[in-house]
Amino acid sequence: MLNKWKVFVATLIRGLGVAGAAYASEIVVNGSTTVLPFAQIAVERFAPAHPEVKISISGGGTGNGIKGLIDKTTHIANASREIKSSEIEQAKANGVTPFETAVALDCIVPVVHPSNPVKNLTFAQLKKIYTGEITNWKDVGGENAAIAVVGRDSSSGTYGTWQELVVEKGDKDQKSRVTPKAQVTASSGAMLTTVAKNKLAIGYEGIGYVDKTVKAVSVEGVEASLATAKNNTYPLSRKLYMYTDGAPAGDVKAFIDYVLSPDGQKIVTDTGFINIH
Amino acid sequence: MLHTRKRGTTSPHFGGWGDRVAARTALSVSTVCILIMGFILYFLVKESLPVLKATTLSELLFGMDWYPQETPPALGMFPLIMSSLAVTFLSSAIGLPVSLAIAVFTAEIAPRRLRNLVKPLLELLGFIPSIVFGFLGMVVVAPWLQDRFSLLTGLNMANASALLGMMMVPIVGSLADEALCAVPRELRDASYALGATRWETIRRVVLPSALPGILSASLLGVMRATGETMVMLMAAGGAAVIPRSLFDPVRPLTSTIAAEMGETPVGSEHYHALFFAGLILLLITLAINLLSAKIEAKGFKLKGGNL
Amino acid sequence: MRKFSDKIATLVFWGTALSLGALLAGVLAFVVNRGWAALSWEFISEPPRDGMTAGGIWTPLVGTLELIAVSMVATVPVGVGTGLYFSEYATDSFFTHVLRQSIRALAGVPSVVFGLFGLSLFVIFLGFGSSMLSASLTLACLSLPLMVTASEQAFRAVPQDYRDASYALGATKWQTIRKVVLPSAASTIITGVILSIGRVAGETAPIIFTGAAFYTPGVAQSLFDEVMALPYHVYVLATAGTNIEATRPLQYGAILVLVGLVLGISSVGVWMRTRLTRGQ
Numbered sequence: 015m016l017n018k019w020k021v022f023v024a025t026l027i028r029g030l031g032v033a034g035a036a037y038a039s040e041i042v043v044n045g046s047t048t049v050l051p052f053a054q055i056a057v058e059r060f061a062p063a064h065p066e067v068k069i070s071i072s073g074g075g076t077g078n079g080i081k082g083l084i085d086k087t088t089h090i091a092n093a094s095r096e097i098k099s100s101e102i103e104q105a106k107a108n109g110v111t112p113f114e115t116a117v118a119l120d121c122i123v124p125v126v127h128p129s130n131p132v133k134n135l136t137f138a139q140l141k142k143i144y145t146g147e148i149t150n151w152k153d154v155g156g157e158n159a160a161i162a163v164v165g166r167d168s169s170s171g172t173y174g175t176w177q178e179l180v181v182e183k184g185d186k187d188q189k190s191r192v193t194p195k196a197q198v199t200a201s202s203g204a205m206l207t208t209v210a211k212n213k214l215a216i217g218y219e220g221i222g223y224v225d226k227t228v229k230a231v232s233v234e235g236v237e238a239s240l241a242t243a244k245n246n247t248y249p250l251s252r253k254l255y256m257y258t259d260g261a262p263a264g265d266v267k268a269f270i271d272y273v274l275s276p277d278g279q280k281i282v283t284d285t286g287f288i289n290i291h
Numbered sequence: 292m293l294h295t296r297k298r299g300t301t302s303p304h305f306g307g308w309g310d311r312v313a314a315r316t317a318l319s320v321s322t323v324c325i326l327i328m329g330f331i332l333y334f335l336v337k338e339s340l341p342v343l344k345a346t347t348l349s350e351l352l353f354g355m356d357w358y359p360q361e362t363p364p365a366l367g368m369f370p371l372i373m374s375s376l377a378v379t380f381l382s383s384a385i386g387l388p389v390s391l392a393i394a395v396f397t398a399e400i401a402p403r404r405l406r407n408l409v410k411p412l413l414e415l416l417g418f419i420p421s422i423v424f425g426f427l428g429m430v431v432v433a434p435w436l437q438d439r440f441s442l443l444t445g446l447n448m449a450n451a452s453a454l455l456g457m458m459m460v461p462i463v464g465s466l467a468d469e470a471l472c473a474v475p476r477e478l479r480d481a482s483y484a485l486g487a488t489r490w491e492t493i494r495r496v497v498l499p500s501a502l503p504g505i506l507s508a509s510l511l512g513v514m515r516a517t518g519e520t521m522v523m524l525m526a527a528g529g530a531a532v533i534p535r536s537l538f539d540p541v542r543p544l545t546s547t548i549a550a551e552m553g554e555t556p557v558g559s560e561h562y563h564a565l566f567f568a569g570l571i572l573l574l575i576t577l578a579i580n581l582l583s584a585k586i587e588a589k590g591f592k593l594k595g596g597n598l
Numbered sequence: 599m600r601k602f603s604d605k606i607a608t609l610v611f612w613g614t615a616l617s618l619g620a621l622l623a624g625v626l627a628f629v630v631n632r633g634w635a636a637l638s639w640e641f642i643s644e645p646p647r648d649g650m651t652a653g654g655i656w657t658p659l660v661g662t663l664e665l666i667a668v669s670m671v672a673t674v675p676v677g678v679g680t681g682l683y684f685s686e687y688a689t690d691s692f693f694t695h696v697l698r699q700s701i702r703a704l705a706g707v708p709s710v711v712f713g714l715f716g717l718s719l720f721v722i723f724l725g726f727g728s729s730m731l732s733a734s735l736t737l738a739c740l741s742l743p744l745m746v747t748a749s750e751q752a753f754r755a756v757p758q759d760y761r762d763a764s765y766a767l768g769a770t771k772w773q774t775i776r777k778v779v780l781p782s783a784a785s786t787i788i789t790g791v792i793l794s795i796g797r798v799a800g801e802t803a804p805i806i807f808t809g810a811a812f813y814t815p816g817v818a819q820s821l822f823d824e825v826m827a828l829p830y831h832v833y834v835l836a837t838a839g840t841n842i843e844a845t846r847p848l849q850y851g852a853i854l855v856l857v858g859l860v861l862g863i864s865s866v867g868v869w870m871r872t873r874l875t876r877g878q
Contacts, residue, residue, distance in 0.1 A: 042824070047838060050812065050838065051649055052649075054649055054650070054812070054813045055648065055649045057813065057815060058647065058648075058649075058813075058815060061815035061816070062815075068816075068819075068823070069814070069815060070811045070813070070814040070815075070823065070824045071811070071812055071813045071814070072728075072810075072811050072812040072813075072824065073812045073838060074553040075553060077555055077556050078553050078555070078556070080556070081556040081557055084556075085557070087727050087728070101556075104556075160443050162443045162444050167550050167551060168358065168359055168360035168551070173360070174360075189361070191356075191358055191361075194355075194356065194357070194370065194530060194531050194532045195530050195532050196530055197444060197446060197528045197529050197530050197540045198528075198529035198530060198531070198542065198550070199529065199837075200524060200529070200549075200550040200837060201837045201838045202838070203836075203837045203838040204525075204836075204837035204838070207429065207430075207836075207837070208444075208446065210843070211433060211434045211437070211445070212434075212437060212444055212445070213437075214443055214444075215444070225843070227843050285649065307770050307772070309770060309772045309773070310770050310771045310772045312772075313771070313772040313775065314687055314771075316679065317679050317680075317682050317683040317686070317687050318683060318687065320675065320676055320679030320680060320683070321676075321679060321680035321683040321684070321697055322697075323676050323680075324676070324680055324697060324700050324701050324704065324742060324743075324746065325696055325697055325700045327700075327704065327739050327742065328700035328701075328703050328704050329700075330715065330719055331704075331707060331711070331712075331715045331739075334714075334715055334718040334719055334723075335711070335714065335715065335718075337718075338714075338718050389614060389618060392610070392611055392614040392615070393614065393615055393618060395611055396611045396612070396614065396615040397615075400608060400611050400612070401615070409615070409619075411865075411868045411869070411872060414864075414868055415861055415864055415865055415868060416622060418796045418797065418800070418860050418861060418864040419800070419857060419860065419861070420799075420800025420801070420802070420829055420856060420857070420860055421800070421802070422800065422802045422829045422832050422833055422856075423629070423800075423832075423853055423856065423857055425833075426832060426836050426849070426853060427625065427628075427629075429836065430836070430849075431628070457621075457622075460618065488600055488601060488603075488604035489604055489607075489608070490603060490604040490606075490607035490608070491600065491604070493607070494607075511706075514706050517708065518706075518707070518708020518709060518710065518711070519708075520708070520709060520710040520802075520803035521802050521803060521833070525833075525836070525837070545708060545710045545803075548710050548713075548714065549710055549713070549803055549806060552713070552714070552717070552806075552807050553806060553807050557722065565714070566714060566718075569710070569711045569714040572708050572710070572711055573707060573708070573711050576706040576707060576708060577703055577706070579706065580702060580703055580706045584699075584702065
């Protein structure tokens with residue numbers, strides 16, 4: 015009974031909606047905020063050449079994007095981590111086959127305030143800072159001042175990667191946790207502002223976000239750059255993906271092809287990420 | 292104002308077809324309001340109950356660790372609840388006295404012309420979107436606090452509470468002003484006739500008789516503070532710990548929902564836990580609402596019945 | 599001594615009022631001062647460009663207007679109908695009591711909880727998806743109590759004599775409502791609508807998970823499109839750009855337009871209401 019009613023209302027209102035739309039097809043892009051900067055510009059440049067395609071982009075986070083793909087509400091899920099096996103199972107149950115396309119490379123870079131004298135940190139130091147064992151900058155070669163630890167929301171891909179590659183590094187059974195005293199920021203941009211405004215802060219960012227307002231710290235003596243990411247010497251790099259239901263086709267393929275094209279990859283490098291080829 | 296006058300029954304009812312249709316329509320349309328409130332309760336309960344499969348109620352309410360992304364997730368909301376309560380308390384401590392002072396000012400002290408100017412302005416300020424305050428807190432107040440007091444971070448409880456306190460003033464101030472204005476002229480005149488000064492009259496006569504109205508205005512402000520989201524999201528810092536000082540970053544329930552809801556898969560334990568957080572918020576505001584209804588009812592009784 | 603404490607109290611109240619006034623004036627002046635530089639016709643009439651580091655706010659501005667329009671279409675009939683019920687039909691029954699309490703409770707629901715509700719009912723259960731429709735309906739629910747209270751007051755302000763005169767002329771109840779009560783209450787109701795718009799226009803939390811888009815190349819064209827909204831755009835600019843410092847002028851510009859829009863709409867409402875109450 016309720017279901018019939020629901021279908022009726024949905025159909026009715028959908029009818030109204032479709033009557034107003036004049037597009038041949040629709041692409042909904044959602045997912046990681048890390049991928050947003052270049053994906054958004056790609057959408058901006060792609061749209062004028064394809065007026066028949068209605069395209070919108072949101073940055074709900076990697077988990078949300080993949081959720082959308084599973085629910086079939088999202089056509090392209092941006093991800094800053096690989097899809098989890100549990101997510102693949104859910105997708106399969108819903109008749110969706112996630113297809114992975116790597117679109118860019120990203121280095122996660124620890125960042126501090128520009129006035130901070132610390133230039134390099136080891137994995138062990140980073141881990142101790144984030145788990146709350148080290149709380150003073152003087153213990154890692156800085157001034158005698160407290161450390162303000164800044165983290166990301168637990169559902170962001172950047173958090174996941176940082177958690178896996180830094181915080182849980184060397185863990186056996188008992189997984190380490192980020193200290194609950196860490197401030198939590200809801201997006202990469204918010205993290206950047208927080209660190210840029212705080213002399214005592216340490217945070218982490220995708221390399222595309224790092225600008226003059228903060229100072230990048232090298233990890234184990236290796237600076238994050240195009241070269242070190244490409245030859246795999248920088249230890250904190252990862253691929254960025256766009257997931258689709260099955261191999262991309264039609265307008266979705268046109269968009270992903272555009273991202274992978276020299277023009278698209280130039281957007282990737284212009285926004286501070288590293289091209290995939 | 293909130294009491295139903297029996298106007299409908301005293302008016303003549305004409306049994307015509309048009310009349311009956313109109314009456315039915317008005318009735319069914321107003322049922323929508325009940326339905327919406329019912330749906331809100333239903334959906335929040337329905338979406339939050341499954342979290343109890345993953346964890347226990349006491350673990351949810353009193354657990355200290357909020358790591359919703361781990362497997363299995365740690366869903367202790369005690370720090371979040373305490374953060375919400377602490378911010379509400381601190382912002383009320385800042386905002387309510389100022390609101391009351393403003394209300395006394397506009398109702399009792401300001402000259403008539405100034406009052407006519409200040410009242411609408413005060414009300415307008417209540418319309419400023421909360422995101423504007425959140426933005427200022429993040430971009431202006433936080434760096435200033437940090438430098439001025441050399442803090443670990445400027446995004447903290449004091450910052451968010453001060454902003455919230457400011458946001459309270461237009462709402463609580465306007466309502467408290469109305470409560471003060473509703474105090475009969477004769478009471479003041481009697482007090483002055485006995486030789487009391489203005490301050491004595493305000494303190495001993497006006498404030499006590501307007502007390503129920505002032506209390507319910509304050510409760511409305513407290514309710515707003517508990518439910519405010521954007522300021523918390525942008526200016527409160529977001530650390531899931533129980534605050535030990537005014538300058539600790541906090542993570543109230545509201546900003547936790549806003550920051551994490553978009554990023555968690557529908558149907559996960561984390562998703563249901565966030566709905567549970569929403570349910571806690573809803574229950575807190577319902578309780579405050581009930582309390583203020585009680586106070587209003589009592590107030591009416593004190594004044595001898597219907598208003 | 600008593601005279602003295604009276605003086606002190608007066609001084610304290612003036613001081614509080616003046617310092618609050620100065621503080622708020624300072625905040626507004628700061629926003630205007632910072633935002634003014636970004637304002638231009640292009641800023642209003644162009645969509646965001648170059649990864650939101652350039653261009654204007656056309657898309658989110660139109661999106662906000664669309665959200666307002668759709669939510670008002672939903673909320674005004676229900677709000678006015680309920681106000682009418684309270685004023686003209688309600689008896690002291692259990693139903694009226696429940697209705698009263700529901701509206702009261704609705705007025706206290708935190709905005710983020712409306713967001714959760716919109717997500718579970720409109721986006722997921724009814725299958726509208728993250729869209730303008732879901733976001734507008736969520737906002738409509740949020741503004742409903744305001745609308746009900748405003749229209750009930752409007753109807754109650756119509757003198758009973760008007761109704762009696764109409765009845766005396768042989769009009770039925772519905773004719774009386776349509777020809778006498780509604781027209782006399784109309785301007786007060788419109789004021790209520792305007793004030794509700796002022797409240798809805800700046801809301802962010804309820805639309806984050808019900809329909810606000812980070813970016814769309816063009817203005818939303820159907821109810822099922824995701825829509826950019828000005829308050830969410832401010833949040834996005836302030837927290838999600840790659841180059842936040844570079845977009846600072848845009849952020850202040852967007853804030854100034856948002857504040858201008860909201861205060862503009864609400865001051866029309868407040869001004870109209872002041873005139874109406876004076877007229878009575």
